[in-house]
Amino acid sequence: MxxxxxxxxxxxxxxxxxxxxxxxxxxxxxxxxxxxxxxxxxxxxxxxxxxxxxxxxxxxxxxxxxxxxxxxxxxxxxxxxxxxxxxxxxxxxxxxxxxxxxxxxxxxxxxxxxxxxxxxxxxxxxxxxxxxxxxxxxxxxxxxxxxxxxxxxxxxxxxxxxxxxxxxxxxxxxxxxxxxxxxxxxxxxxxxxxxxEKVDVPPPRIKLISSEEVKVEEVPIEKAEIIVSGGRGLGSPEGFKLLEKLAELVGGVVAGSRKAVDAGWIPHERQVGQTGKSVKASLYIAVGISGAAQHLFGIREAGIVVAINNDPEAPIFENADYGIVADYREAVPALIEEITNRRSR
Ligand SMILES: Cc1cc2nc3c(=O)[nH]c(=O)nc-3n(C[C@H](O)[C@H](O)[C@H](O)COP(=O)(O)OP(=O)(O)OC[C@H]3O[C@@H](n4cnc5c(N)ncnc54)[C@H](O)[C@@H]3O)c2cc1C
Missing domain, CATH: 3.40.50.620 (HUPs)
Incomplete structure (x- = not known):
């Protein structure tokens, strides 16, 4: 041996x-x-x-x-x-x-x-x-x-x-x-x-033949200033389309909980939490996310947290600065409309 x-x-x-x-x-x-x-x-x-x-x-x-x-x-x-x-x-x-x-x-x-x-x-x-x-x-x-x-x-x-x-x-x-x-x-x-220090750097046993930069269009969530994040409460991948609209309007990016990732609604590199990424956005909007400890871990360094959830007992509200108790299918379009109206005034 x-x-x-x-x-x-x-x-x-x-x-x-x-x-x-x-x-x-x-x-x-x-x-x-x-x-x-x-x-x-x-x-x-x-x-x-x-x-x-x-x-x-x-x-x-x-x-x-x-x-x-x-x-x-x-x-x-x-x-x-x-x-x-x-x-x-x-x-x-x-x-x-x-x-x-x-x-x-x-x-x-x-x-x-x-x-x-x-x-x-x-x-x-x-x-x-x-x-x-x-x-x-x-x-x-x-x-x-x-x-x-x-x-x-x-x-x-x-x-x-x-x-x-x-x-x-x-x-x-x-x-x-x-x-x-x-x-x-x-x-x-x-x-x-x-x-x-001078070190005898050992020669590599592998050879790099070529490398290609993967173009990432979106800002990575760990660098984003504003995040609109969705959870299992969205019920389907279509829910994320609504979040994308809101994110675009406020200049943010979309992220999600592990349940949303497990459901295949959002890729793993956009998962927030203990087995995802820690974020430090100044505004974090959590939509249909219950607020499990493993998720909250990822937003410890976030600034203002806004939670939208139809269950007033959801733990996310204890960790949010602002809470909206509502079905997201009503709350998110209402937010989009309000922001759009205010901007056009
Ligand atoms: C080792 C380990 C590591 C983990 N790592 C992570 C991690 O990195 N990130 C992470 O997120 N989780 C992680 N988890 C999973 C975590 O424990 C939770 O299961 C997960 O965060 C729950 O995701 P969720 O909030 O989207 O879903 P749920 O807990 O199912 O919550 C869905 C929420 O949506 C609300 N809702 C439902 N319908 C609507 C509606 N129409 N409108 C508004 N609200 C609605 C519900 O009231 C509920 O509060 C980990 C777990 C383990 C064991």
Whole structure:
């Protein structure tokens, strides 16, 4: 049996040798990923509690002009590798490069955004290092005595929160979906150390033959300012046509609950909630959505929530700023008419 990549010395973890909180900061198309920078928010809290350094870690090619960004958002220092071999993302190559840095610096905690890349390469890192990983955390705490990260997330289907530790292993890894935490404020006067590392980046075992950009016409829901969201209460895909009209009128996009996705009325990339996306729209209009905990999780960072539901007891009303108790087939056309009339006055 091949033991390549397995790290037997990891069975002899001396926890005191492991120090520091790392945020893996992704770059893409010459920009720093905002979801990664959001993690400097919980990262700062954790680092302060255990009196550790908060470090941004960046991999890529031609990224030198970006490496100060994590510092502006709160990191104490940035370790980065800028290498042509990292110009194309391949999970194995990125993961192995990060592993080399981990073996050198021994950080006790690594947080990464639950983006497509993060969800792919961070479990790879955890597996090779035989370290504990918890995906989709919604909050963190830390035990200041043991320095164990307490990774908090909703367990399957429950309204409770699970508190998870990986006490025997270092590093402790965790991913967080975009928009769970707010972006810290940017301060370009902040200073911090920049450390460029040279790593023997392993050659990829796969070859990219071609890549094609998929044109997405609509604004992704995680970036939308106004969202009109529909649930099972719409009763049919036709209900979404009505929501599209309203969304177009108010300059918003359409999203939905998991039940609406399961029914095939709206694609999964437009699902809001625990197993969908977290949104931070300033206006969220929930139509025919009951307000289950897993759905509400996705609108924690939303601004004003308006609920339209024909059941006055629906839990969504407890979480809404404005509520309309009505059949949506009456309420939505009435809203469309009112907005249209006011604009033509
Ligand atoms: C592990 C797990 C993860 C999950 N992740 C997610 C997630 O990411 N996102 C998510 O949304 N759910 C998620 N769920 C499912 C969640 O628990 C709920 O089942 C789901 O959110 C309910 O969707 P809904 O509100 O559209 O449907 P329902 O709960 O069926 O609610 C429909 C609502 O429409 C109202 N209604 C009916 N007719 C009308 C009408 N004519 N006019 C106005 N209102 C009407 C009803 O009063 C009702 O309140 C998850 C569940 C589990 C177990």
């Amino acid at each position: 091949s033991t390549a990549g397995i790290c037997p010395e990891w069975d002899l973890i001396i926890k005191d040798e492991w120090r520091g909180v790392w945020i893996f900061v992704e770059t893409f198309d010459g920009e720093v990923n905002e979801a990664s920078l959001q993690l400097l928010n919980p990262g700062r809290m954790i680092a302060d509690k255990i009196k550790a350094k908060l470090v941004g870690v960046m991999l890529g090619h031609n990224i030198r002009h970006l490496v100060r960004e994590p510092i502006y958002y709160g990191a104490d220092e940035v370790i980065y590798v800028d290498d042509p071999a990292l110009s194309t993302y391949t999970p194995e190559v990125y993961a192995e490069t990060l592993i080399s840095l981990v073996r050198k610096y021994k950080p006790e905690i690594i947080l990464a955004a639950g983006t497509l890349r993060g969800r792919e390469m961070i479990p790879y890192v955890a597996n090779i290092l035989r370290a504990g990983i918890t995906a989709d955390c919604t909050d963190f705490d830390v035990d200041v005595n043991t320095r164990d990260l307490i990774m908090i997330r909703p367990p399957f289907g429950a309204t409770l929160l699970a508190h998870i530790r990986a006490p025997e292993r270092r590093p402790q890894l965790s991913t967080v979906r975009p928009n769970v935490f707010k972006l810290p404020s940017r301060d370009v006067s902040r200073r911090g150390e920049l450390i460029e």
